[in-house]
Amino acid sequence: MPTVTISHTVTLPDPVKIARYLKAPELGPRVLFFSGGSALRDLSRELVRYTHNSVHLITPFDSGGSSAKLRATFNMLAVGDLRNRLMALADRTLHGNPQIYDLFAHRLPKDLPQDDLKARLDALVDGSDPLVGAVPDPMRKIIRSHLKFFRKAMEGTNFNLRGASIGNLILAGGFFNYNRQIDPVIYMFTMLVKARGTVRPIINKDLTLVSEMADGTLLAGQHLLTGKETGPITQPVKRVYLSKSQKDLRPVEVNVRRKVKELIRSAELVCYPMGSFYSSLLANLLPKGVGDAVSKAQCPKVFVPNPAGDPEQFGLGLGDSVRRLLEALRASCVKPRPTQSLLNFVLLDKGRGYQAPLALNQIEAMGIKVIEADLASTANAPYFDERAVIELLLSVA
Template sequence: MAARRRRSTGGPQVVSFGGGHGLYAALRAFRLLTENLTAVVTVADDGGSSGRLREELGGLPPGDLRMALAALCDDGEWGRVWRDVIQSRFSSEGPLHDHSVGNLLISALWQLLGDHVEGLDWMARLLRAHGRVLPMSSLPLRIEGDVQFDPGCPPEVVQGQSALAATDGHLREVRLVPHNPPARAETIEAVCAAEVLNLGPGSWYTSVMPHLLVPDLAEAIFDSGALRTLTLNLPGSKAETRDLSLCDHLESLHSHAPRLRFDYVLVDEDAAAAEPELEAKARRLFGARMWTRPLRGRKHSQHDSLKLAACYRDVLLDAGITVDEQW
């Protein structure tokens, strides 16, 4: 399609969706392949420093946005120092305890400038970030889910990202509150201009799925002519998906967004070998080709960004998209 045929100076136009550590890994990988990188970040966090600032100031939770900005910092001295600064947390006996420095800086910019995207753009300039960070919506959203605690009982509604992330029940469905929130115009523009769209990895229900629950954003993704990739999680102990196989991950994503299609589903080779039916499921549900590579980092449940970058590079080259390698 037209978006796929474009060639951008500095590498392809890539938009990666997610939040937290999963998006951080994807961004650290993609920034080795392109200078034209946009992170679209969930805004439903209600725990920790982000939750406290959200409650006190009424704006978006800044934590996942800060993580994305940190991922885009340059590897030179300036970027390394500022990445450490914004990721550092206060330790005290008072109300500043455990607040992230970056969260406070972002919140201050939002109060000063009165606009979430403008504040994030100024933060990116300070960090000399290799790319742009955008919220999926300018509304501070809540997420709620249907959780089954007992197989013999109906599901119960659990509210809040932090509660869902820690649930010991089986999470079946999630929704955003308010329902049908508006997408940020800049976010839609980035999706429409993209040559590559990537979803995941990340907390499946609370970082990955929410992007598909914003109607305008979901429609832009469905209608895009860009190359679309899904980066599956590594098997791990995340509470919200601890009882789900990778096939179950695909089923749950399809149930929330049945119109969604991918060109490639990227998965760690050991994880794929453990689920031989995964390839057929990716093809049936999403029309996708499965692409397997070694992706694990030293922490067994986390992706290695260099391995992930090599995987993304190979997929893009296989699709005929030129990358701008910066190894």
């Protein structure tokens, strides 16, 4: 079939487009986000009002909290961010979904003995715990079955249940049930909670995110870079890469999966969103082939940078962030790709401060258009207004 390229001018935000999407979100655009943790949780909840066809590629390298314990014990990818995004996209009006959300969000106490926590897990498995008892069938039976698989896998290990996320345990149980494949588990829960979008890990492998700092020091694990458990970094990041484990820090090359390439290539808008710059955004671009797939997507590509304050961007100005993003995309390409095929727009809040040097003239000299708009939230400062960001992005699509 013949194809043509059409250029046109749009109003930002475009009230006609937005009204159309709000009226029929099931026909909304395929907006793809390279995302990781919680920065897009609230945006994703709002996004389902506009489109049911968004795609969320999630980093599976989380090495902190409940996910860290699962990964250390079972040599598996992190499932916590996958769980968060599925629940953010779930149809809250569906019968039983509020109870499912409560169950998935619940964490076991941190101050109880392991034997008491095992007894609590057993109650969840047999259905006598009120949290799982509140979930209607058939979801209750599926959840209990997955928890039973996890309970069996836990036997003979030193897995500590203190503070464990029940949602993570459910997904882990499904992972073991499906021969250590996460996609069937995601698909099942997408159908059951009517998640209004597609969620996939960028790769289905147990790998470690390594950060090489300016002085050559290596930080093995996402948790050391984010600073949530160890305090913020005190020098700039030189580069990030993937390694086999937290002990073997030699770089490994991994290829993005064919099905993920297809999701990227079919996008109607590619968004590099706000969030932890290295551990959430750039980590998603490390597998080989991501940049090639982006370049082949015949759609706009938009970067929504963090305002000043992201601890991972120590010493990194706005212009530097744009250059680092392009470097990461090009590094994941098999062959050279022009800038215009990888990044077209940088969306800024005109009232917020960004870390200097801004280098706006240099950004535009690369053929990248800088768009300044009102993105700040008056009700939830200093964060962005999710609705404003969504409506601007969808107007570009």
